[in-house]
Amino acid sequence: MALFREVADLAETLAAEPGRLKKRAAIAKAIAAVHAAAPESDDAGLFALYLSGTPFAEADPRKLNAGGALLTKALLSVSGATSAALHAAYKRHGDLGAAAFDLLHDREQGSRIRDQALALDEVATAFAAMVTAKTTAARAALVEGLLRRATPLEAKYLLKLMSGDMRIGVKQSLVEEAIAVAAEAPVAEVRNAVMLEADLASALRRAFAGTLAEARMRLFHPLGFMLASPVDSPEEAAERFANKQNAASVEAFLEDKYDGMRAQVHCGDAEQPGRVTIYSRNREDVTESFPDLAEAFAQVREPLIFDGEILGWDIKAGRALPFAVLGQRIGRKRVSNEWRQQVPVVFIAFDLMYAGGELLLNLPLGERRNRLEAAAERLVEKLRSPLTVDERKSAAQTAMFMQPDGEGVERMILSPARLVQSAEDIERAYADARARANEGVMLKAAASEYQPGRRGLAWVKLKRELATLDVVVTGAELGHGKRAGILSDYTFAVRSADSELLNVGKAYSGLTDAEIAEMSAWMMEHTLEDQGYFRTVEPLMVLEVAFNNIMRSNRHASGFALRFPRIIRIRTDKPVSEIDTVERVEEIYQSQVDKPVENATSH
Template sequence: MHAFAALLDRLIYTRSRNAKLRLIADYLKATPDPDRGWAMAALTGALDLPAVKPAIIRAIVDERVDPVLFRLSRDYVGDTAETVSLIWPDPPAPPQGDVDLGLSGIIERLATLSRSDAPGVLADLLDRLAPEERFALLKMATGALRIGVSARLAKTALAQGFGLDVEAVEEVWHGLKPPYDALFAWAEGRGDQPSAADLPVFRPFMLAHPLEDEQVSMDDFAAEWKWDGIRVQLVHVAGQTRLYSRTGDDITHSFPEVAAAFVHAGVLDGELLVRGEAQAGGLDVAGAASFNALQQRLGRKAVSAKMLADYPAFVRLYDILFDGAEDVRALGWHERRARLEGFMPRLDPERFDLSALIAAESFTALEELRAGARDAAIEGVMLKRRDSPYVTGRRVGLWYKWKRDPLVADCVLMYAQRGSGKRSSFYSDFTFGCWTESGELLPVGKAYFGFTDEELKWLDRFVRGHTLNRFGPVREVEKTLVLEVAFDSIHESRRHKSGLAMRFPRIARIRTDKPAAEADRIETLRRMVS
């Protein structure tokens, strides 16, 4: 456990991507099986210890430490694992018995626990470990590392450390399970490359670069709408169907009707949406509701008949990766598009349709269409080079995303909350509101990005100097500061007192020049509802 804890500690304080890659690669080469496999599971978010929950951690800390002291410390530190690792007291008597404190020994012990046994076992481990090891244990157990390492970066480090192609690692990754014995046997030349044949595994998505100020030729690029749902991959092989999110999470159980309708061998890429009315001012984009409707279905382990009826899901298809058993990713986009169009007649039109191409003779014409598209389900435009193969990740010059211009509103700062990690000493999460006709200020959104480091320091000073009330880590402030808030869209919401919910709000500008009484009204925002 000590080596893994040291790795996490060094990764947290390492900014350079290349340095992070070297640290992980060196650890994987120096660490034996199965510890390194469990470490990879933790770094990539593939480790599942269902008996260990944040509530259990809080409960055992409350038994050992003054609860008020712990909450004040947690508020200051900004991270539960770090606070517990530092505040955990020495046990009244040395722990009895021998316990395997290696990484694999701890994981194997925690993985077999019942909910009732978890508190005692976790407390016993914390008694036996040093502070840095406690931190690693709690981060690993709750699945919230937050150390600046993505799953892709960890896999890239593995590939570089053992001289493998990272795309080959990605290809077989989702067909393997921790602690990845077969993967490391292949990496060290002791075994064959694992095969994903006959398994409904996830393949990493092709992604797009933002289109900045450049223009592209419509002779070289095709355009289609960028839909505001969630990107999904449909896989059917050997009689099995899986539905994966962009991060590779299996979401089949949340959308069983979509999975049940995909019964032909292949792998398709598309946008998961909910049926809705056309709202696009005559544009040929009918059929999709706002993201707010889709959100009612996300994350549900069981879906009721009413939910299926009220929020019927479907997939708007973008691309094809496998046509039957044939891998077509190396073909150009225009060839894959023809394959996808040929695949469409096999699919249920109730659950699948094809993302239409935008007929624009020039980039200027496309710009005009994009500017006029304010449909609830449209985020902007996608531009795809006609000869581009389907490759993992973002490749310069192949695909571009051109988001529509954001909406903006002047809102009044109401509440602020401390951030986490490197922002734990600053008030960096801001709730803001707009006025009703009767003069009441109602919250309309919350944002924690969009501002510079210097603006964060200024906002933090404002919060501390204009606090009205304290509610744990939250402060209510004087209603005097106007923030210009940018957001992608706004929707009706029963969960919010204002009746509105913003999509991707961010703070665009601090309006010290504008009196709070002149901030926008709820009715102004309501007229922006898609």
Template sequence: MLLAEVARVSQEVAETSARSRKTALLAGLFAAAPAQEAGLVIAYLSGRLPQGRPGIGWRTLGQETAPAAEPTLTVLDVDTAVAEIAATRGAGSVERRGGVLAALMGRATAPEQAFLRSLLSGEVRQGALDAVALEGVAAAAGVPAADLRRAVMLDGSLPRVAAAVLADGPQALRGVTLRVGQPVQPMLAGTAGSVAAALDVLGPCAVEEKLDGIRVQVHRDGDDVRVYTRSLDEITGRLPEVAELARSLPGERFILDGEVIGRAADGRPVPFQEIASRVGSRVDVEAARRTLPVVPYFFDILVAGDEVLLDLPVRERYAALAALVPEHARVGRLAVEDPGAQAAEAEEFSAETLRRGHEGVVIKALDSSYAAGRRGKHWLKVKPVHTLDLVVLAAEWGHGRRTGLLSNLHLGARTADGTYAMLGKTFKGLTDEMLRWQTRRLRELAVEDDGFTVRVRPELVVEIAYDGLQRSSRYSAGVALRFARVLRHRPDKPATEADTVTTVLAMRTP
């Protein structure tokens, strides 16, 4: 299939707001894709590269290359080129990757070049992400979306399942099941504003500690233990403590869901950034283990022996977990069978969790099943909301639906000498109206525009919500915002009243 067809549909999807129209556009494209290319087409329209991010910066992507006059580039050509770029390492690799990219761009038409830049930079945000892409595949294959969603949940890969069902029809779904050794997409939690609000929504529930660590899925089949991240990457060798604990458990075959954290000498959890560094690909595992040992805590079980437990309610899955995993390796938990009578107890459990340095709590309906890969309404996280007033230092031109708009904001806090220290970037939380307004305002403040980033006078203040801070060597303040999103612009507030670096550091989570 020509990449031009993929780029065309991507653009059309970006220009429509109707979900039904998006689905129809994608279904038509997926149905027309040759069987051996369907997985690639679906991955590209979902904003993913099978090889992951290939390590090409915007400076390289932004280099001008004369476009081809006619479309000849296929999705298989793109896959071959990206695989070569991703595999290029060592001395001179930047130049070699640039050469492959230039050759690829030279074969692409102007619309294809725009799509490739978005795809290679991870900026495909035209609304054709997993949920809509899945509906498009279901329509193209003539299968119920619910059946396809469950198969993808069990297999962990929409492109892989989609390619099979487009090639073989509905019967392809019958062979998809949860298997030990094949990671499954984790269930995610929605958000509640308070413990009381979550209790009102969920009824009988469990209130569990929300740990600020690395989500892990642990598979054991005899002596074979595999540890996966929430993005389904295997990291077994980087967390030997987790594998050792799994082998010590009495069960021979299981899948556990949990979190890995580290603890300081005083018993409090260490910052997320320190734990994240433990799973780095270049880390000396034994040295890291001596300086920062980690501890896994489990909160769910998906398979026990030959039984798949996904459809069992929380209360039964927890009983199976408790039968396998000792209490010291399970997250702290309070069962709330009567929310009315136990509301104060639940509030105190949440407060005590925060006092011990954890993020907050996750509250789970006791009768709910495990909806893998979805952010369901049956799990609700409750944690404090941190906000800061920060100054916009620069903004990046958007892509896809945000083409022509200044989107990704560079955020800074005031320093003692009157300058600003950057703390991170975000494009989240911005409505279309906010994007249009900030584009007009930032263009008025612009002092430099290199075609990708517009640097501005530090005058516009924005109110930012964020989940916490992590250590960062990239920024001069030594910290970066985690999961920052824009709440509102504050044109009424001068930059001199924005938060300072001193204030930010004082708010660092323990």
């Protein structure tokens, strides 16, 4: 029987260890020991999963539904501490788990239930119960039950695990490497099994059993999205993809860059006819917000995974609607006929990730594009759905009685792509894309493989708008005047090289009154520290902000301050792991023609 204490002890050791190889060796040793002690149990799989910072496998759609407010309340109840003491502890560490360690360390040991140490399978049982709990009080009681049995160190890492932020310098990729070392298996095979089945614990079992080669792709779990790097000019883009034998020739596909919501569509599973799942870039299931797309893809009878962009669509004009219009549908749990008509949507497909029973990620883009075009041709008459439906019927009934082929709104459009010739060609294409109300252009190396989760140089994007940054909100303060009593002034941060969040500015303009009210309610629910006028909030809400310029400043931890920042939009489609970095801020700063002249001793 493996104990959660073993996870906590190792996590504390890893947090203090800077060396990656030493971290991997320690994880591998611990996994091997847990597996050897109980090879038939799930202990080693849970150990690896929890150490990587996730309560459930990636393929498992369950959520703990335990926000910062719930966890804070449970900690206060168990520790008996005052809110002031919690605020002080949180201020010292900026982390609820570390604050819990301080508060519980001096707690009377007799208050802890000592009949049995906390086992990994008991933690798993409590997590499962939290998912199905019907009330917040029931979930809080389960959290309190775990904390009352936990030592201060166990409580620290239980809270870190439940909040999704272990902060021990360990990513899943490192745990995958450690599994390979522990089981003496090729790391490439471990990673492939994780990608195919989206289950780290399953890959661990396969690694020790020698069955990694038997892992098979399953639909309905999100694969990582390939990302693009920014370029500043057509000349820079052309240089990236110049033919080595003929510098005047460029070997890249050119497409419009759409201002929509990046999405991945899974459909056509023979064992689950009609099932469709749409995933956002932060790997959340957003299908319920786009039933009109789901109805269309429910007609597919071959297993496929498409990569593309969801756009609000002006059907008459045949062009994209602004993202602000599409944003009104994102996150809606019920999409009425009124919304379907007001903001029609289409899926712009630009890649095919899975078809014919195999992943296509290792194929060159040119081959994937050929297969995408062939699939689109086969499905062109099927991927349609009506503008309105009988709202008395379920989505399944709607899909079952869909209109005949060729009727309804065309819901999948193939992104036009062509081989680009030169920087001048890119310049003209950019102007044409902007005329179509799209953001700019994308260039993708014709021979590039699809690299999930990677932002390399094989794909680049050209946008020449005023510079913007994707940031995460770390705090909010009460507004004034008509915004009195509403959290409306947002402090936000970028990432450092080691993923630490560093504040870079504050903004209060750019959102509508309705968006501000929704943001305020969300932040009240996700408050970590309440200082009265100011609240530290869970760093989960991503914003895109624009600004006039960047200045060096000691006011913020990043060393920079944005001048006249304003919010462009709420990025519900983007995970915190993909916000911009301090390095990106530095790049923008250095690109400014009006930046102050720096001498050799300046920062």
